[in-house]
Amino acid sequence: MKVKLKVWRQRNADTPGRFVVYDTPELNPNMSFLEMLDVVNEQLTLQGEEPIAFDHDCREGICGTCSLVINGKPHGPQRGVATCQTYLRSFRDGDEILVEPFRARPFPLVKDLVVGRQAFDRIMTAGGFISVRTGSAPDAHAIPVPKEAAERAMDAAACIGCGACVAVCKNASAMLFVSAKVSQFGLLPQGQPERYRRVAAMVEQMDREGFGACTVTGSCEAVCPKRISLDFIARMNRDYGVALLRGA
Amino acid sequence: MKLLARLFRSTLGQKYLMAGSGGVLVLFVVGHLVGNLQFFLPPAALNRYGHLLQSNVEVLWLVRLTLLAVVLLHIVMAIRLWASNRAARPVAYASSATSYGASLSSRTMLVSGLVVVAFLGYHLLHFTVRVESINGTPVAFHQLREPGTGYYDVFAMVVAGFQVWPVALFYGVGVGLLSFHLTHGVAALFQSLGGRNPVYAPVIRKAAHGLAAFLLLGYLSIPTAVLFGRGNDYLKHVVEHNARRLAQAPPGEEVAR
Known part of the structure; x- marks a missing residue:
């Protein structure tokens, strides 16, 4: 052909x-x-x-x-x-x-079809991590993780950060990416100590980068190569609201 | 104050304000419809309800000013978000915009919202301020009084207003777009405020459509009933009664009303 x-x-x-x-x-x-x-x-x-x-x-x-x-x-x-x-x-x-x-x-x-996606890296640097002692691997069951939480965190962590959600969104919003990255940590026990500080820092970095807001059209979910769900955006909205009230 | 600044500046905070103000307005349009459906009871019911709402001036203006503030907040946030969303994509795609899972209502919220605002302006001038020059009927809205009680006759005003078919048609367009706006708006409200999860999502979507359908049918039922003749005889009776009343009244009384 x-x-x-x-x-x-x-x-x-x-x-x-x-x-x-x-x-x-x-x-x-x-x-x-x-x-x-x-x-x-x-x-x-x-x-x-x-x-x-x-x-x-x-x-x-x-x-x-x-x-x-x-x-x-x-x-x-x-x-x-x-x-x-x-x-x-x-x-x-x-x-x-x-x-x-x-x-x-x-x-x-x-150049041509290449765009810089360092904005995503800066959002990750703002809070997309867990501050833990890095040493030898802990025992497998040292921290109990509910099965549902583990699976939902895995669904969120499936995000490969390609930026298709931004590309398709009529507002060039990065909410699907940021919400997946907030949730992959926030759903796990290891992510709890920094949960609200993380969401506030990542959302505010997202705003500084100049991404648009979410109109909930759902096109990001439709084109996502990893089929990340819009539910994570709702979850991030919830966490950010709590973070605001706590002054995180 | 830091909380307020973050609420007004962050994209998520602006969406909370958008969703919160939208939610208050949804509650208002539902309450407004339920109250107005008393049109299908005898005229005295709607007139008594109108009198109840109008008689306490302090409460009336408190509610009016609150609603005005909420409407303004909703519009200001919509325009600010629209501007920042546009700025986020300075170079457009060459391929024609396709929706990819996005409903038409979700992509036209600003347009449907602005038409609803224009309709709201007309609606207030028509039935609240009662500007006689825009009602398209010889019946003077200001003079309608219920025989017996002397209350303002809301029922007769509604009948006289909707007997003018272009006005009824414009109302149809207004409430049609309002319902269209809310099929997306009500569902998005739960998303923006974080009240959505995999279990609730399909329920919320169906409830949003159900609510929009209820509002559309409810609001359309009133002008439709008028165009089919409901209240015509009552309106004639009220107009004759008022003509007699005004003829007997000493000069100047109507002005001093």
């Missing part, structure tokens, strides 16, 4: 960008979207052109590095997968595919 790619090209943040159309060579339908970009880049390199810059790392859906808005949807047409797990068989032969970078003020464009 072959497709026509309409890709956002931009040398750097200071130069204006534009869409460029590329006709791909013959492709295997079982290639991932990123492998297809590799093939296109090889061809561009052979032609002496600048290859398309895009983010990628593990290519197995667990690192959260790949991004891209494909035909208007972050991570492409399938649900519950990242761009690296989006395969060309999801498209038809001869399709024109529009590829754009994530668009949000806190995600400044670096």
Whole structure:
């Protein structure tokens, strides 16, 4: 199969960008979207052109590095997968595919399809951790964790921090990411001592970065490659309210 | 004071204020409907209810000013959030916006809200301030008095108001958009205030739709009943009674009312 790619090209943040159309060579339908970009880049390199810059790392859906808005949807047409797990068989032969970078003020464009997502790192630095003595591993059952809490914390921790929630949200809000990261600690006994200080610090860092607010449209949940639930946002809202009242 | 500053500045705090003020307004529209459904009882019931609400001026203005403050808070927060949300995405996508799981009502809250505000302005001028030039009927709203008690005749005013079909139609649009706004608003209120979890989520969504349907049908029932002729004879009786009353009254009494 072959497709026509309409890709956002931009040398750097200071130069204006534009869409460029590329006709791909013959492709295997079982290639991932990123492998297809590799093939296109090889061809561009052979032609002496600048290859398309895009983010990628593990290519197995667990690192959260790949991004891209494909035909208007972050991570492409399938649900519950990242761009690296989006395969060309999801498209038809001869399709024109529009590829754009994530668009949000806190995600400044670096080059072509690469955006800086350090805003997420700064939110994590503000409170996304548990201050504990790091030594030898504790005994497995030294701290009892209810099964439900363990499972819900795991659901929250499944967030890979890719930023698709921000990319799709009409307000470029990072609530789904922040709420997942607040909850993965807040649901566990080890996270309790810093629970309210953490939520206040992370929410306030999120605001400083310039992300929008939540209108509860639910599109973040719909495009999340890890299907993080909106319920975590409600949980964060609850915790932040308590943090305000406690003056945390 | 630090608490207030954080409440007004943080995105979550602004959402609490949005949800809290919205919740108060939802309680008001439900109460307003339940009170107004007395329209389907004999006219004396609605007139007595109107008199009850209007007669204690101190309580009346306390409630009015509180509601005004809540409406203003809701609007100011909506506009501030809208501005910061827009600022968060300075470069738009080239692909046409698609909803991905987002309902139409959730993506049009500002528009539906602003139309409801415009409707609210008309509604207050129409039935509360009673600006005669916008009611589209020769019946002078100010002069309607219930025969017997002398209370202001709310029932006759409602009948006269809704007999003008363009006015009734505008009311239909207003309450239609209000209900549409609330299908999302009531559900989002629970989310913003943290009162949602996997067990409650489907119940809240259904309850929000149920409440919106109740408000829509309830509010539409009144103008519909009027257009089907309810209260027409009563209105004629009240207008004749008032004409006689005003003819007998010494000059100046109506002005001094």
